[in-house]
Amino acid sequence: MTLSADEAARFAVVLEDHQEALVTAWTERVASTLRGRLSHTELLRQNTELRRGFQQALAGSAQDLSGEPAAELRAQLAELSSTRARQGFSATETAVSIFAFKDAVLATLDAQGTTDATTLRDYVALSSFVDEAALFTFDSYVRVREELIADQAEQLLELSTPVVKLWEGVVAVPLVGTLDSARAQVVMERLLQTLVDTGSPYAIIDITGVPAVDTQVAQHILKTVVAARLMGADCIISGIRPQIAQTIVALGIEFGDIATKSSLADALRYVLARTGKKGR
């Protein structure tokens, strides 16, 4: 049920007249759910702001949360969820902070002593309005969290595929984590671009940090090596752990004439021996 203009106006008056008591009661209830993870002063400030938001929305006779009078309130709620999400509060803790507003209002109404059917009706209408606000908070919370996760995934992709220069003419790619198609593509492009940029004829692909090598991962690595060869650079695969070596053989993966070494040091020594022989 939506809030009628009369009800909204009546509550706007209640919120205005009893603001002190209301905010105090509300803050106490929220503080108990957050178990002291947010300071009392901070909560008091937030709730004072929000009370003003609610009061203004109701004074503007907001029927529901989507209307124009509630625009300011929506912005405040979104801000609240965004801060809470970043501070590591759970979705429930965030939403309950808004739900507690209902208890505070009820306590205020009790104190007023008006307990007729009209008050009940009013209260139920307000309750649904607050519910809507809490759901909106929940939605914003989830959205902020999803943005955070997407950002982190992107950062992880950036972080996990560095190409480092190991020696004059030798670059290395230490692969860490599971190699799926998307990452393999990023690794391949970045490695090849680095080869061109630095003019390095040797690349070492180190798979120490790759937890498992299946046929698909092997295929990705092979493609990278073949592409590098097409461009005129040679790749060495290093960091093959005993377990991985057994898996490779069991799966029947053929690395052909691609040099494979057990450690990065071996691979570097191998490359240096080859470049040394050529008198570079």
Place this chain on the structure above:
Amino acid sequence: MERVPILKIGDILLVSIQIDMEDQVALQLQEDLADRIVATGCHGVIIDISALDIVDSFVGRTLATIAAISKVLDADTVVVGMRPAVAITLVELGLSLPGIRTALNVELGMDLLARERAAADDDADEEPDGADDAETPAVPAP
């Protein structure tokens, strides 16, 4: 019709392909290059494809043919400057350009040719054991 210029630098012929490799251009280049190798007596050919966005199977085959013709005329061929995107596309298509030696840039290509030459001279001086292509492995099928 456009032509690809062939430049002589010391003992090397440098071909820098800056235009789209249409079939006629490729065939003309093949002819011109054979003429120039004989005329100059050069022992190395560097083909720079860093300006090429697309290398299709025809261009690939032409490059291989040029390499084979040069070999007959006692000149080594190195294809240099292949772009990463081109290499990735070739690998995805399963084209591996057999019979073509590659290097990252012109400088490394010249190094490679110098080494090949030195190895060939050594082999001629000592007993020929034919292990001269251990330097750059052939590209295996992906």
